[in-house]
Amino acid sequence: MxxxxxxxxxxxxxxxxxxxxxxxxxxxxIDLGMLREIKIKDDKIEVVFTPTYSGxxxxxxxxxxxxxxxQENGYSNVKITSVLSPAWTTDWMTEEGKKKLxxxxxxxxxxxxxxxxxxxxxxxxxxxxPRCDSWNTHRISEFxxxxxxxxxxxxxxxxxxxxxxxx
Amino acid sequence: xxxxLIDYTLHLADTTLIxxxxxxxxxxxxxxxxxxxxxxxxxxxxxxxxxxxYQYAASLIGxxxxxxxxxxxRKERExxxxxLVEQPNKDWGQTTLRQFLFSQFHFFLxxxxxxxxxTQLAAIAEKxxxxxxxxxxxxxxxxxxxxxxxxxxHQRMENAIEELWRYTxxxxxxxxxxxxxxxxxxxxxxxxxxxxxxxxxxxTLTIPENEFMQTGGKSGVHTEHLGYILSDLQYLQRTFPxxxx
Ligand SMILES: [Zn+2]
Numbered sequence: 001m002x003x004x005x006x007x008x009x010x011x012x013x014x015x016x017x018x019x020x021x022x023x024x025x026x027x028x029x030i031d032l033g034m035l036r037e038i039k040i041k042d043d044k045i046e047v048v049f050t051p052t053y054s055g056x057x058x059x060x061x062x063x064x065x066x067x068x069x070x071q072e073n074g075y076s077n078v079k080i081t082s083v084l085s086p087a088w089t090t091d092w093m094t095e096e097g098k099k100k101l102x103x104x105x106x107x108x109x110x111x112x113x114x115x116x117x118x119x120x121x122x123x124x125x126x127x128x129x130p131r132c133d134s135w136n137t138h139r140i141s142e143f144x145x146x147x148x149x150x151x152x153x154x155x156x157x158x159x160x161x162x163x164x165x166x167x
Numbered sequence: 168x169x170x171x172l173i174d175y176t177l178h179l180a181d182t183t184l185i186x187x188x189x190x191x192x193x194x195x196x197x198x199x200x201x202x203x204x205x206x207x208x209x210x211x212x213x214x215x216x217x218x219x220x221y222q223y224a225a226s227l228i229g230x231x232x233x234x235x236x237x238x239x240x241r242k243e244r245e246x247x248x249x250x251l252v253e254q255p256n257k258d259w260g261q262t263t264l265r266q267f268l269f270s271q272f273h274f275f276l277x278x279x280x281x282x283x284x285x286t287q288l289a290a291i292a293e294k295x296x297x298x299x300x301x302x303x304x305x306x307x308x309x310x311x312x313x314x315x316x317x318x319x320x321h322q323r324m325e326n327a328i329e330e331l332w333r334y335t336x337x338x339x340x341x342x343x344x345x346x347x348x349x350x351x352x353x354x355x356x357x358x359x360x361x362x363x364x365x366x367x368x369x370x371t372l373t374i375p376e377n378e379f380m381q382t383g384g385k386s387g388v389h390t391e392h393l394g395y396i397l398s399d400l401q402y403l404q405r406t407f408p409x410x411x412x
Binding site: 051053054055056057083084085086087088119120121140141142143144145147151167 | 202
């Protein structure tokens with residue numbers, strides 16, 4: 001038997017799929033792995049999500065958008081809860097999300113993160129160019145256009161590109 | 168008991184906010200574009216951390232307290248930030264050294280808070296430690312690059328140490344509201360000093376000996392610099408109370 005709550009949850013999940021990260025508009029909060037839980041009790045809906053970075057200016061906007069999208073679709077009793085622990089990690093990004101990121105021109109996070117440590121002056125993490133797939137790339141800066149990115153350049157096609165870095 | 172937790176949380180919030188505010192002064196003035204972006208990214212991380220701490224403090228205080236009222240409407244003597252973080256940027260050497268001395272400490276502190284007995288502080292620490300790892304690495308590399316760089320860059324780093332070292336002991340000197348916290352200050356200092364020595368050795372820099380140590384910031388007694396920072400930071404809300412956009 002299909003439970004009505006399950007159907008309701010699937011509907012809400014589909015709506016949340018339309019809530020994008022304003023800074024990377026190809027990724028939804030589900031692609032990013034930010035959505036933790038949808039709690040439904042009678043007409044009360046609680047959406048639990050994990051912010052990506054402490055200082056991400058998009059977080060407030062995402063939470064406002066979730067509320068707006070749900071209200072537009074008839075859910076008026078919505079509560080948004082942000083939980084910090086367990087801390088969000090790039091490992092939570094979906095495979096679908098990584099594909100979208102790459103076709104958008106941003107190198108997706110490497111599956112096995114290599115730079116979350118304190119060793120100094122290490123060689124650059126190998127990152128594949130999202131345009132020509134070359135591994136012949138180098139890091140320009142560990143800090144990029146937003147908190148989540150590092151700046152790289154491809155030594156084959158010469159294009160600079162963003163890399164969604166270790167977190 | 169709850170008062171101690173509120174004060175301690177405010178101390179963490181104020182420290183990260185004031186350092187963010189200081190670093191933000193570099194916005195548009197960095198030595199090269201990539202490093203301008205780096206220091207402002209670090210600013211954003213610190214600001215995010217401070218917002219999390221202020222939000223938590225506001226929830227503990229209750230009534231009408233909010234992250235904004237705590238950041239914008241408290242007076243200088245109510246701020247509990249470390250003296251180290253309110254010191255002027257001066258040059259790139261002093262800025263990166265200040266970040267280095269703080270980040271090395273902050274990393275080990277967050278490590279402890281993560282295992283501490285307050286679940287919300289632990290959650291904020293768990294979130295913050297990842298970005299702090301980047302700050303540790305970035306600032307350590309700059310200290311080495313400049314210390315072991317040219318004659319002039321070396322001299323500037325020595326000057327920066329002369330300027331900032333006296334504010335480092337405050338990080339390890341607990342004040343009243345820290346007495347009940349689960350932080351092990353002795354362990355913090357050992358780990359911090361160990362790392363600072365390692366980086367300084369590589370940077371050919373020396374740790375001053377028997378220097379007079381200045382404390383006070385954690386209890387609200389600040390250097391002459393904080394008032395100026397706050398007059399800048401709080402100007403808008405003081406002039407147009409409740410202004411939003
Ligand atoms: Zn390429």
